[in-house]
Amino acid sequence: MIRYIVKRLLLMIPVILGVTWLxxxxxxxxxxxxxxxxxxxxxxxxxxAALQEDLGLNDxxxxxxxxxxxxVFIDFDMGESYINGRNVGEEIGLRFPYTFRVxxxxxxxxxxxxxxxGIVAAVNQFTWKDNxxxxxxxxxxxMPGFWVGLMLSLAFALRLGxxxxxxxxxxxxxxxxxxxxxxxxxxxxxxxxxxxxxxxxRQDYVVTARAKGQVEWKVIYWxxxxxxxxxxxxxxxxxxxxxxxxxxxxxxxxxxxGIGTYMVSGIKNRDYPAIQGSVLYxxxxxxxxxxxxDLLYAFVDPRIRAQYQxxxxxxxxxxxxxxK
Amino acid sequence: MSKSESKRLLEVKDLTVQYxxxxxxxxxxxxxxxxxxxxxxxxxVGETGAGKTTIAKSILRILPDPPAKVAGGEIFLDGEDLLHxxxxxxxxxxxxxxxxxxQDPMTALNPIFSIxxxxxxxxxxxxxxLSKKAAYEKAVAMLEMVxxxxxxxxxxxxxxSGGMKQRVIIAIALAxxxxxxxxxxxxxxxxxxIQAQVLDMMRKLKEELGTSMILITHDLGIVAEVCDKVxxxxxxxxxxxxxxxxxxxxxxxxxxxxxxxxxxxIEGEEKRLSPINGMPPNPADLPEGCNFHPRCPYATDACRxxxxxxxxxxxxxxxxxxxxxxxxx
Numbered sequence: 001m002i003r004y005i006v007k008r009l010l011l012m013i014p015v016i017l018g019v020t021w022l023x024x025x026x027x028x029x030x031x032x033x034x035x036x037x038x039x040x041x042x043x044x045x046x047x048x049a050a051l052q053e054d055l056g057l058n059d060x061x062x063x064x065x066x067x068x069x070x071x072v073f074i075d076f077d078m079g080e081s082y083i084n085g086r087n088v089g090e091e092i093g094l095r096f097p098y099t100f101r102v103x104x105x106x107x108x109x110x111x112x113x114x115x116x117x118g119i120v121a122a123v124n125q126f127t128w129k130d131n132x133x134x135x136x137x138x139x140x141x142x143m144p145g146f147w148v149g150l151m152l153s154l155a156f157a158l159r160l161g162x163x164x165x166x167x168x169x170x171x172x173x174x175x176x177x178x179x180x181x182x183x184x185x186x187x188x189x190x191x192x193x194x195x196x197x198x199x200x201x202r203q204d205y206v207v208t209a210r211a212k213g214q215v216e217w218k219v220i221y222w223x224x225x226x227x228x229x230x231x232x233x234x235x236x237x238x239x240x241x242x243x244x245x246x247x248x249x250x251x252x253x254x255x256x257x258g259i260g261t262y263m264v265s266g267i268k269n270r271d272y273p274a275i276q277g278s279v280l281y282x283x284x285x286x287x288x289x290x291x292x293x294d295l296l297y298a299f300v301d302p303r304i305r306a307q308y309q310x311x312x313x314x315x316x317x318x319x320x321x322x323x324k
Numbered sequence: 325m326s327k328s329e330s331k332r333l334l335e336v337k338d339l340t341v342q343y344x345x346x347x348x349x350x351x352x353x354x355x356x357x358x359x360x361x362x363x364x365x366x367x368x369v370g371e372t373g374a375g376k377t378t379i380a381k382s383i384l385r386i387l388p389d390p391p392a393k394v395a396g397g398e399i400f401l402d403g404e405d406l407l408h409x410x411x412x413x414x415x416x417x418x419x420x421x422x423x424x425x426x427q428d429p430m431t432a433l434n435p436i437f438s439i440x441x442x443x444x445x446x447x448x449x450x451x452x453x454l455s456k457k458a459a460y461e462k463a464v465a466m467l468e469m470v471x472x473x474x475x476x477x478x479x480x481x482x483x484x485s486g487g488m489k490q491r492v493i494i495a496i497a498l499a500x501x502x503x504x505x506x507x508x509x510x511x512x513x514x515x516x517x518i519q520a521q522v523l524d525m526m527r528k529l530k531e532e533l534g535t536s537m538i539l540i541t542h543d544l545g546i547v548a549e550v551c552d553k554v555x556x557x558x559x560x561x562x563x564x565x566x567x568x569x570x571x572x573x574x575x576x577x578x579x580x581x582x583x584x585x586x587x588x589x590i591e592g593e594e595k596r597l598s599p600i601n602g603m604p605p606n607p608a609d610l611p612e613g614c615n616f617h618p619r620c621p622y623a624t625d626a627c628r629x630x631x632x633x634x635x636x637x638x639x640x641x642x643x644x645x646x647x648x649x650x651x652x653x
Contacts, residue, residue: 214415
């Protein structure tokens with residue numbers, strides 16, 4: 001298992017280098033001159049030329065790329081923002097807790113609503129409960145998250161005045177953004193759960209569990225659900241990864257000082273170091289989340305666990321059958 | 325426990341099961357009646373789709389509802405009405421008094437739990453006083469009884485062969501010393517040598533534990549080896565029933581005869597088997613009169629209308645056939 005984790009972490013290196021190269025190249029070919037942006041419109045040509053030289057913008061593509069890679073991966077420095085001169089890495093670190101809290105709470109909300117909804121729908125397939133749950137999921141999937149956010153803030157912040165509409169502070173500030181992300185996310189989890197459950201619920205081993213005299217809720221939540229979990233874990237993991245990468249729209253709507261708003265303002269201001277830094281951060285976060293998801297598979301399913309076991313620990317024949 | 329000392333264990337009366345799909349009603353089981361005494365083994369024989377598994381599953385009340393519906397009849401275990409008892413009480417019977425061995429060992433075990441835990445589950449469900457450790461020990465003992473080393477308790481189903489999985493399933497079924505064992509084609513998915521081992525084991529365990537058994541199969545050889553009584557099922561109906569000798573030596577229904585005609589005889593010199601012509605009827609559209617008449621070489625006009633009653637051709641030997649009524653067999 002340890003070998004597998006180390007192998008996966010090592011595999012992340014080329015992925016992250018690839019992402020770095022891609023984002024650097026895109027930024028390189030994007031029109032617009034950072035020196036002009038930093039100095040503003042009323043700077044003289046001489047000042048601009050001096051700054052361009054200073055930032056190394058006159059060097060060739062390869063030189064600049066190698067310099068950036070060295071700066072990020074050897075000096076662990078993501079550079080300074082062109083706009084306010086603050087270190088990009090530090091800025092991301094400061095914003096991460098907000099994004100993390102919003103992401104975690106919204107995923108929990110989505111799972112707490114989506115999972116039971118999907119299970120109820122599958123267990124009562126083709127009945128009104130199924131129809132009602134899937135109707136709700138359809139409505140949820142059709143509503144864009146930012147619109148739900150706006151409507152929620154209209155109702156609970158402006159009309160009723162129960163909750164703050166924007167900004168971040170105490171726990172009450174998290175309710176509306178997390179609810180709006182969670183509500184739109186629970187729909188896809190509900191649909192995934194339903195189709196996964198429908199697949200396992202008619203399996204022979206579920207009948208075996210009933211024939212043992214097991215109580216129905218345990219048959220459903222233990223014997224069936226544990227077998228339907230893998231696609232659901234993937235879905236939840238992906239959702240968590242996306243949210244950790246910054247819920248750009250929700251963070252913008254609710255003015256949360258997270259990674260999402262940082263990226264949006266970076267893009268608006270052509271703040272290259274900020275954009276490159278946050279894209280890199282997203283790539284790393286996603287790599288880690290997907291690794292955790294894969295490890296969860298192994299935790300849930302012994303067949304996958306057997307594949308992850310190091311080859312040395314197993315007899316040769318089993319290794320050949322195991323695949324990986 | 326005066327009730328349970330009576331000889332009769334199970335009584336099925338006029339059981340009727342239907343599958344309600346969108347437009348049509350599939351008549352899977354039509355008025356099946358039989359009885360089973362303690363320690364006795366009944367063989368339910370018939371083609372695939374004749375309704376044998378449905379009969380067994382309705383005794384345990386584990387038919388998928390919807391679409392399946394028990395439309396009529398009664399099932400008594402020890403005089404207790406199984407079909408009308410509350411679900412909570414039924415759960416104390418499933419796995420304890422009645423247990424079932426399923427047809428396909430490859431899919432009947434939950435792939436993500438260890439086989440030992442799956443055996444211990446049924447033990448802990450029905451013997452609540454047992455500690456976790458005692459249940460573990462009993463599960464290990466069950467594994468060893470079916471010939472699997474106890475150290476393999478924590479192994480998962482994918483680490484076992486089909487024959488060993490079937491042993492695990494048998495261990496689950498026998499873990500709580502059931503009074504009635506429903507064995508649904510327990511050897512169909514296994515190859516012949518493993519078949520013999522599993523049958524041998526089942527017979528031995530049955531003798532040791534005194535369990536009654538309903539053996540569902542389409543293999544007449546297995547029935548001859550294991551069963552005391554036989555009921556031949558055709559299109560959801562018992563067409564002939566009696567003890568082993570009655571059916572094997574004096575089989576009277578044309579369908580029973582047809583079944584035996586399609587088995588090769590080692591000593592005979594026939595070049596060809598004599599199969600039963602035609603196909604079993606569509607259970608959503610059963611023929612009028614005797615269900616077998618479209619395929620029956622002896623069919624007459626009398627076979628084409630009305631329900632054919634049983635005729636007792638010898639003591640305990642019932643045949644559902646017009647010819648038998650006339651005393652021609």
